Amino acid sequence: MDLTAKIKDVLNVETIKLELIKTAFGKPDVYFSKIDARLLIFWYLIISLLPWFTFNNTILITIIIYTTFLAIISRVSPLILTLLFIGIITELFTIFVVTTFFAGVNLDAILPILTLSMKIFIMSIASVSVFASMSPEKLSDGLLSLGLPAQFSFAVSYAFRMLPILLDEYHQIFQSYRLRGLTPEKHGFLKWRLIYYYIKVIIQSFYPLMLNVAKRTRLTVEALEVRGFSYSLHNPEAKKQKLSYLKFKKQDYLFIISQTIIILLILWFGATFPS
Amino acid sequence: MVSLNQPIVEIKDVYYQYPGAKQPVLNGANLNIEQGEFLAIIGGNGSGKSTICKTINGLIPHYFSGNYDGEVTVKGKSVKDQAVATLSHHVGYVYQDFQNQLMKLTVLEDVSFSPLNFGYKDYKEKAQQALELLGITHLQDKTIWELSGGEKHLTALAGALALNPEILIVDEPVAQLDPQHATELYDKLKFLNDELGKTIITIEHHTEFIANYCKQIALIENGKVMWHEDVKKGLYNITKLQETHIYPPQVTQAAMQLDSFASNDDMPITVEEAVDYFKDYYFLPDSSRYKPNLQITNSATVSVSNLQHEVKLLNKERRRVLDIDEIIVNEGDKIAIVGNNGAGKTTLMKSLAGIIKPKQGEIMVNGIDVLKTPVEKLSSHISYIYQNPEEMFIQDTIENDISFFGDVRNMNQDDLYEHIAESLNMKNLLPLDGRLLSGGQQRRSSVAIGLGMLPTVMMLDEPTASLDIGNRKQLVDILHSIRDKVKTVLIATHDMQLVAEWATRVIVMEHGKVIFDGTPKVLFDNVEIWKQAGLKLPQIAELSLALNIHPALSVDEFVGRIKEAQVNGFNG
DSSP states (O other): OOHHHHHHHHSSHHHHHHHHHHHHHOOTTSGGGGSOHHHHHHHHHHHHHGGGGOOOHHHHHHHHHHHHHHHHHTTOOHHHHHHHHHHHHHHHHHHHHHHHHHHOSOHHHHHHHHHHHHHHHHHHHHHHHHHHHSOHHHHHHHHHHTTOOHHHHHHHHHHHHHHHHHHHHHHHHHHHHHHHOOOOSSOOGGGHHHHHHHHHHHHHTHHHHHHHHHHHHHHHHHHHHHTTHHHHHTOHHHHHHHHTTOOOOHHHHHHHHHHHHHHHHHHHHHHHSOO | OOOTTSOSEEEEEEEEEOTTOSSOSEEEEEEEEOTTOEEEEEOOTTSSHHHHHHHHTTIIIIISOSEEEEEEEETTEEGGGSOHHHHTTTEEEEOTTGGGGOOSSBHHHHHTHHHHHTTOTTHHHHHHHHHHHTTOGGGTTSBGGGSOHHHHHHHHHHHHHTTOOSEEEEEOHHHHSOHHHHHHHHHHHHHHHHHHOOEEEEEOOOHHHHHHHOSEEEEEETTEEEEEEEHHHHHHHHHTTGGGSOOOOHHHHHHHHHOTTOOTTTOOOSHHHHHHHHTTOOOOOOTTTTOOOTTOOSOEEEEEEEEEEEEEOTTSOEEEEEEEEEEEEETTOEEEEEOOTTSSHHHHHHHHHTSSOOSEEEEEETTEEGGGSOHHHHTTTEEEEOSSGGGGOOSSSHHHHHHHHHHHTTOOOHHHHHHHHHHTTOGGGTTSOGGGSOHHHHHHHHHHHHHTTOOSEEEEESTTTTOOHHHHHHHHHHHHHGGGTOSEEEEEOSOHHHHHHHOSEEEEEETTEEEEEEOHHHHHHOHHHHHHTTOOOOHHHHHHHHTTSOOOSSHHHHHHHHHHHHHHOOOO
16 A cells, blocks of 8 residues: 555544544553543542643653553543644644744743643543543433533533434534535645635534434423433432442452542652752 | 313314415314324325324423414313413323424433423422333433434423323324334334324325324314314225325225225225225236337446445444445336435435545446535436435525526526426526425425536435425426436335336435345335335235235226236136
């Protein structure tokens, strides 16, 4: 296979769809998936909020290394990681260009922005590794037990259920546009006309999708009524049954202890070698 | 408890008008359903079939507002006094678009959704019991989106069964399933009815299924229940009212044509009964059987060679979905592509249209290499019409949708659009949004959109799915009428009656391979092939085979061969 064929093999809608689905539906065999959902949500909040209380770059870099390690053992899809890194690199590049333009080659302006980027990066990578290894059902039950309204937690799990359907339908509509559409005759400088055409179609395809979904929702709401969902909203017994499986086990306590130690170690390390 | 004489469902003088509608949908409907009935509700589109079912499970009047009058009781208690949630313990409902009633990610989660909502401690057992009843326990850990259409339908049914209701309502199961799965579903419903005494109500257009499975039949027209009879009497009644677009089973039609004075007791409705009925008749051999097809010219419009395609699966494996040595489509061909779900019909069509680029092989359409040409340049040569018309509506009105292709190419084709709208009898639909149309209107619009591209070859994916018999007839007429514009037509379908009525050539696919390519008659004769591919023959062809004669494609042909035999008196 030559290079373009290889790229086409990796970067096509079908592959992207599969990767997204894999990310969304969780992996039953990774470490995070065995931990209680409420604990993971709590852990995620700490790891992503912690960086905002410090300007110590050592701490930030250590947390980045740690969370990246976690992302790797959670087997986050390479596609998602690649996208994340492309985002980071282009951001750094833009920062560099802009600061060079306004302030000349001078690190003073770059460093604070770099710190900010690190904080955002930590949030993103922690969320990818936690939420990609949690099944949607677990996430939704976790939210419910933390006291969020049942409508909200149902919406979360239903969104995951709809995701593959929406992806498929979007793809079909996109193809519909292409079937009847017309690519520009002249591609223009750096093919900009072609790129502009595709961006337009990508955006336009969302409108029919939204209308189709809106139409379908009517039936879904009706079916929810029949299947007793609105009844369950006023029924504490239903919630109790639903969440009865959520119990702290040995591995959860181990998780609390190990994470506390690791975070303390990171903080100590940062305090000893500040930068 | 229900006393022995009291019907399990009683509908008395029910009127209902949807909010904003100009006319009532139910207009004084009366229907009594006894415990243990297997009732088919028939009637044209918009006659109120689904609406009457929604009065039984309480969605009307509790969920839908609107004008409601009359009295519905379930197990002796008024529906008005019970909440929808309470009623769902007595009435299970499976929608026509059952995909939308599946709420959860995995099968077990979804089936236990209802019992869990009611807070039952044994919700898992209840769900597992329902799965076991339908024999789909092996699916319980699968995610919904991995399932095939038939498996999803069974999951929806299991979800309704999980509360152990006495009554099950199934809305048009055959419309969305392939024939094999539809038969499987009816077998399970029959089991629930025979063995567990559940009352089953199906909304159904296909009289062949009604004849084989249902015990009672009720006709609804203009919001009224016209009659409610046992199945034999009911199907006989239908023969008297063919103008309502409902047709009796083909074997009944055949018997009717022979003896229009026969009473309902003599009429066969299933193939078995028909074999008995026709066993003493003599048949002429089929004279048209080996006639070469003269219409076909020898210019290849489409040629496919060594085509292979594979898709990636979740576990990083690849599965081959197309493996075709050669297909040559000549100008003037009317080809039906048949085979089970997953046989590769849609993949083949999308490859021909250039939407999917197969890994290997060559496709030529009008001398253009499809694999090297972008979709946008192919569509004026070969157009593809989606199975779901809604995915083709990308503009705000049907008129704009039809002209979209021409408009972006600056073509002035107003005359053409005018002509299309006229010949498909859809001028009134032009200013409307496609999403708001009925199933039949949507299908017509999607064909019009395809014609607007003036293609040489047109491909339609499952055009008769979810159409009632009236709309189906109309579509067949449309297919015949577009012959002056489009020379070559390919259709992917499960509808073998359509194949028999329309196609000059059938391609049978299985696991991505072509296992048969020839005329419908030769295919129907080839029992191994169609059994292997999981096809369900039209009743009249099945009857012919059971009588050991060459399969007839239509009722007229079947009857025609009898009459001559009686005069000449020799056997074929």
